[in-house]
Amino acid sequence: MWSYRARLERDLTRWREQGWIDDAGLNGIRSDLAERGRGVGLSTTLAVLGAVLIGFAVMSFVAANWQEMPRLARLGLLVAALWGCYGLAGHLLIRGLEGFGHAAVLAAVGVFGASIMLIAQMYHIDGNPPDAVLTWAAGALLAGVLLRSNPALALAMLLIGLWSAWETVLTQAVHWPFLIGWGAVSAAFLWRRWRPGLHLSAILMSIWIIALGYLLFERHAHWAVALIGLGICGVAVAAEQLPGVWRRIAPAILCYGMAIAYGGLFAFKFLEQRDAGTLTLLSVVTMSLLLAAIFWGWRGDHKPVLWLGYLGFSVELLALYFVTIGTLLGTSLFFLVTGIIVIGLAWLAYRLHTQRPGTEEALP
């Protein structure tokens, strides 16, 4: 937000000097900028952070194992804290203080989770701990949907992830019920049309798919993960050709597909032992795919795809350097050949670029 403002300010000065905008336009843009949400972003952020801190305070209170009060008083205190937070939330939301209201909702959901833990502690309930996390997630989802609270929905998604990770660690098997919880919270994100939430969904799903490689087919399913990732990349490339929303979300889909495919390929190549020939072949394929992604990102001006491509390329090079292909000499030869090819591609790209009419790059 701040960086956007600073950049716009710089550009405005330049545009004014060039005479592209007049003084009226300049002042109009500046006053619009000043009016729109001055400090709202900051105050909401601080309010949400404050709510998180209050949540931690309640949890520490729980951890302190407070035994002075009789149980009924402790239960009463928890319920009072819960209702107090919701009361505050309603009061703030009605007054139009959305940011603070949702922070109060988040605090209430935090108190709900702390209460589950405290009651389990008071009554020595020692069941399956992930079940408690799932109950908490359900409470967060309920609050998120009924009160239309994005922060509560985000918390629900994170808790679904924690629940699933915990179950996976305990059972050492694929946790399929994750899909139900994930689907429910993702549907809520879709209904809210909240983009950061959908990214959170996509990140958790990517992690879940990459984890499949370590769990399915006697813990050797990395090739399947890579194929799923490549399939998602294919969907993204196809989606770019479609009109409307598909075209807009295609770059994001490609990013997650790339991450999944690379996660699978990385484990397949480097964590499982491969002979030099297979490793070379697979690395050439990986690098070609990454170059294709970089090209796709450059052509459509999708910065995240470009950066992810560069990142993947760098990780691949580092990993290859550490595992060495056959001998050190072999690794050297591999780098030499791929280096020459990539420089060749760069030259080709340069030629294409300069020959295309009307697209000369302005050199600084």
Next chain:
Amino acid sequence: MKVLWGKIWPAIAVVAVLQTAVLGWMVAERVRLLQTGREVILPIVPVDPRSLFRGDYVRLSYEVTRVPGHLLKGKATRGAPIYVTVQRQVDGSYVPVAASETHPGVAAPDQIVLRGRVEHDGRRNDSGAGDLFLSYGIESYFVPEGKGLQLEKMAGERKLAAVIAVDRHGNSAIKGLMIDGTLVYEEPLF
């Protein structure tokens, strides 16, 4: 403003009531188990008796934690429920006599069925030798603040036991602690 009032408060009330109901249900379920469950006294297997009550949280281990592997036929995946029938011995302790994946139904008067979850399957594949390690949800004990030292002094080298309430589904809960056969601490219901 009127519209907002009508929209927000009912939604908030629904959320608050439902979340409170979940918490209330947790407590009610526990109180029901403690009040109506059959009482069993399970000896606690000493792990390190001197430091048992130091700190505010202890792990308790029982004789029924280890179940002889030959009692259960079939696989035991981690976290799966297992119903263990325990038989009362002359010295008052209980030993596992049967194990199954489903509740065996009515047990003999000197027997009781406990619902456990598989923590670790220590059986060797072919012979069935080795033990199954189960947890029954009565392994964690949060020592009441200030009671730790007192309980530890009382325990000394003497025999510790837990009073357990078991319902007809095999769910169990800690009701109190016994030292040498006398009740030294009883869980309050509320």
